[in-house]
Amino acid sequence: MTDVVDGRTGGRHRGGPGDVAERHGLAHVPLIDPAGSTGLLEVLRRRYLLSLLVRREIKARYLGSRFGLLWSYINPLVRFLTFYFVFGIIAGRGATVENFAIHLFAGMVIVHFLTESYSAGMRSIIGNKGLVQKMAMPKEMFPVASMLVSLYHTGPQLVILIGACLVTGWDPDLVGFGAALLGFVIILVLATAMALLFSALNVLFRDFGRLVQNITQVVPFSVPMMYPYELITERFGTGIWHTVYMANPVVEAVLLMQRGFWVNTTGDDQPAYVESAFPADLFQRGWIVLACCTVFLVFSQWAFSRLERRLPEAIG
Amino acid sequence: MSVATATRTGLESIVVDHVSKEFRLQYHRTLKQMAVAKSRKQKISDRFLAVDDVSFAVQQGESIGLMGLNGSGKSTLLRMVNGSMVPDRGSVRTRGRISGLIATGAGFHNQLTGRENIYMNAAILGMSRQQTDARFEEIVEFADVGRFLDTPVGVYSSGMYSRLGFAVAVHVDCDVFIADEVLAVGDKPFKKKCLAKMEEVRRSGVTLFYVSHAAGSVKKMCDRVLVLEKGRLVFDGDVQEGIDLLEYDGDDGDEENDDEVLGADI
Numbered sequence: 096m097t098d099v100v101d102g103r104t105g106g107r108h109r110g111g112p113g114d115v116a117e118r119h120g121l122a123h124v125p126l127i128d129p130a131g132s133t134g135l136l137e138v139l140r141r142r143y144l145l146s147l148l149v150r151r152e153i154k155a156r157y158l159g160s161r162f163g164l165l166w167s168y169i170n171p172l173v174r175f176l177t178f179y180f181v182f183g184i185i186a187g188r189g190a191t192v193e194n195f196a197i198h199l200f201a202g203m204v205i206v207h208f209l210t211e212s213y214s215a216g217m218r219s220i221i222g223n224k225g226l227v228q229k230m231a232m233p234k235e236m237f238p239v240a241s242m243l244v245s246l247y248h249t250g251p252q253l254v255i256l257i258g259a260c261l262v263t264g265w266d267p268d269l270v271g272f273g274a275a276l277l278g279f280v281i282i283l284v285l286a287t288a289m290a291l292l293f294s295a296l297n298v299l300f301r302d303f304g305r306l307v308q309n310i311t312q313v314v315p316f317s318v319p320m321m322y323p324y325e326l327i328t329e330r331f332g333t334g335i336w337h338t339v340y341m342a343n344p345v346v347e348a349v350l351l352m353q354r355g356f357w358v359n360t361t362g363d364d365q366p367a368y369v370e371s372a373f374p375a376d377l378f379q380r381g382w383i384v385l386a387c388c389t390v391f392l393v394f395s396q397w398a399f400s401r402l403e404r405r406l407p408e409a410i411g
Numbered sequence: 412m413s414v415a416t417a418t419r420t421g422l423e424s425i426v427v428d429h430v431s432k433e434f435r436l437q438y439h440r441t442l443k444q445m446a447v448a449k450s451r452k453q454k455i456s457d458r459f460l461a462v463d464d465v466s467f468a469v470q471q472g473e474s475i476g477l478m479g480l481n482g483s484g485k486s487t488l489l490r491m492v493n494g495s496m497v498p499d500r501g502s503v504r505t506r507g508r509i510s511g512l513i514a515t516g517a518g519f520h521n522q523l524t525g526r527e528n529i530y531m532n533a534a535i536l537g538m539s540r541q542q543t544d545a546r547f548e549e550i551v552e553f554a555d556v557g558r559f560l561d562t563p564v565g566v567y568s569s570g571m572y573s574r575l576g577f578a579v580a581v582h583v584d585c586d587v588f589i590a591d592e593v594l595a596v597g598d599k600p601f602k603k604k605c606l607a608k609m610e611e612v613r614r615s616g617v618t619l620f621y622v623s624h625a626a627g628s629v630k631k632m633c634d635r636v637l638v639l640e641k642g643r644l645v646f647d648g649d650v651q652e653g654i655d656l657l658e659y660d661g662d663d664g665d666e667e668n669d670d671e672v673l674g675a676d677i
Contacts, residue, residue, distance in 0.1 A: 114616040115586055116471050119507060121422055124586075126504040129494030144534040151531065155522050225518040230535045231494030231509070404497040407490070408434055 129231055130404075134396050135291075137233040144232070148240040152215075153247060167251040171207065175200050175255070182321045192323050193361045193368070194263050200256055201356040202320025202349035205282045208249045209289075209345060210311045215241035216290020217297045217307055220406060228407050235399065238290035245286070256356060263360045275355025277381045278348040281388055285344055288392040295402040298409050318349040324372050341374070344384040350374070351381050422471040422506065424587055424618040425492055430501035432462040432487050461487040463642035464501070471506065471586070474619035476633035476650060478657055483639040485622050489513055489591050492620065507586025510536050511620070512576055512593055521565035525556055525575055528564050532579045546582045553608070554578035555601075570597055581608050588612055591622040606632070626654045 116122070138145060157163045175196070183195040192198055219237035220227055227234060257265075297303045317340075319327060331337040340346065350373055358368050374380060436457045439445045445455050462484045469475055479485050490496035493509050518535075519528045529550055533543040551560060554575040556567070564572060577593055593605055606628060613619045613632065621632050629636065629650060636653030638646035646653050 114472075115507075116422060116616050119584075119586060121471060121507055121586060124507050126423060126426060126506050129492065129503060129505045129509060130497045131494075141534075143540060144531075147531050147534050151520060151523060151527070155520075158522055225520075226535065227495070229490070229495055229513045229518045230532075232535050407496045 132233040132235075134233060134235050134400055135239070138235050138239050141233070141236070145236060145240060145243075148236055149243045149247070152240055152244045156244070156248075164251070167248045168255065171203070171252045172255060174207075175203060178203070178321060192372075193364055194357060197256070197259055197263060197357045197360055198323070198353060199320050200259060201352040202318055203315070204249060204252045204256055205279060205348055205352055206315050206318060206320070206345065207252065208245055209282050209286050210314055211245040211248065212242040212286035213289035213293050214307065214311060215245060216286075217293035217304060219290070220294045220298055221410060224410050227410055234294075234403055234406060235291060235396070238294040239287065241294075242283075242287050242290045246283070260356050260360050264362060265356075266359050266362070266365075267355075268359060271355040271359050273355075274351040274378070274381070277378070277385065278351030278355065281344055281348040281351070281381065281385050284385065284388040284392050285348075288388065288395040291392075291399050292395040295399050295406060298406050299402060314345060317343055318346050320349055320353075324350060324374070341380065344388055347377070347380050347384040350377055423468050423504075424471040424473070424506050425467075425469040425620070426502075426504045427465055427467050427488075427492070428502050428504075430462055430465050430488075430491060430498040430503060431460060432484075432491060432496065433458050433499050434461050460642045462491070462498070462639075465639075465642075465644045466501070467637060467644065467647055469618055469620075471618055472616045473635060474613050474621060474633045476629035476636040476653070477620060477622045477639065478624070478629065478636055478653060479639035480657075484642040485639055486513060486591060487642075488639065489589055489620065489622065492587075493589055505587060508537055508584070509587045509589065510580050510583035510585035511587075511589025511591070512580050513589065513591045519564045519572065519576065522563050524562055525554070525560045525564055525567070528575065529579055532576075533583060536580070536583045536585070538583055542584070550578045550582045553582065553604070570601070573597055574601055577605060581605075581612060585617060587618045587620065589620045589622075592624075626657075629654065 133140075157166060160166065162169070178199055179196045182199065216238035219241045220234060223237050226232065227237075260267075293303065293307060297307075315321070327337060327340055331340065354369075354373060354377065358365055358372065361368050436459065437455070438453075438457070439448055439455055448455050465484075465488065477485050477488070487496065489511075490513060491498050491503050492505065493511065493513065494503075494505070495513070518532070520531065523531065529547065530540070530543055533546075534540075538546075554571075554577075556571050556575055559567060559571060564575065567575070573593075574597060577597075581588070588609070590609060593609075597605065609619065609621070609632060619632065621629065623629050633650055635648065636646065636650045637644060638653050638656055646656050
């Protein structure tokens, strides 16, 4: 019993050289909310942890696979070839649109980046149940990491796209680069916002995943990549349905990507295509869409912070 | 604030102020089941208070034993203290870096190797790569997983798994250390090693939050005991009195003498 008493008083002595309070200058550290977080800003601040999470997910995706990253080339290539044969050759789209394969693939690269980001992001919090329940960390880490992993896997697809462009005779210009970059940034912001929102909603409503599967089915057909933009103006003119169609931010992003890659491979026909295959105000639309997606991201962060507190218990 | 220890001098390390946490029990899974239950005027869900209006304050360097029967709200309270859960009412405030283990597990990723999990876990607890590098040898030595360091933790035995978790948590340079049933798993030598290490951490002035059913180790480690009963804080004060309140002493002394081993042997 005596040594118990000794042990008790032992912890009471403070101020020694090894004392934590002194070493860490705790007198100057404020009392804070241990669950407090500044959301995405906190994620940016803790880049080291984010990089570990991203590396872990990249590793996990091809775990036990012999071909590894090669699948990131094979999968989009097969998808591309399938679409190309069906729409370009069987449906005869290739006759009316020059280099239809690139027209299609330029869009597919970012559509795929988007769908991958929000699908993986949606599952990210449930998939990290153990961490979410036991460790205090900004939970935005998980959907953001999923988005970055999808971004990483977009690299090989861009390589295939650029390769295809070079083969068909690419004549890149600065405006085109700007367009492609703007399109990519739109999708990056949109993907982050969707991944963030979906990750929380998926925990609270497990049916959400089914709904999202349907969105993923629709997205590739809702943008002008398997058919030319001209088709939309032919059908809808510039009326209300055109406005509705164009309200989808992915449409602008796909058009901007095509402006950057596809149109520059069409050689002498380029001026005519620039005229017919894109809306005249493409860049204005692009900037407006980017602004809207940024607002959506802010909204997603706001909603996430609201839902976040319910996640550890809802994840059960 | 109904804080018994407010008169003590020094820095406050943890301040828990009128904290409540409510959980919802959902009785039905599908909308159809819910509609049927509703039409029969049955309850579709129920609420219960896992933590009910708990207030206390802990000074830097104190070591607190948190006791209570299973389901009394200990782990929920700890989760609110470490920030992985947010209270429904009231507030929790802490000072400095918190480390520790909740409900024995550390949130490892089964497909990652021991080495990778060490870095990941340390990063979550706020350590940089350099800080982890500096302590890596110590962690590995303490965890004692040998050549399993570079195999996925999914194949670890439960003992190895918890040893690694404890090793990382205890080597984080923290100001508050939470130990939730750390001794529930692990063999006797490891339990001794854990207790010795926690004693070292405690002596360095780290606030210790210790959950255990082992009265002996609580007596040895703690200078104050909190007792939870059905989510309410029913006792806050002297260690022996708290243990007496739970009548742990008598029970445990008869069985296997496990507590006595942990309390007196070391």
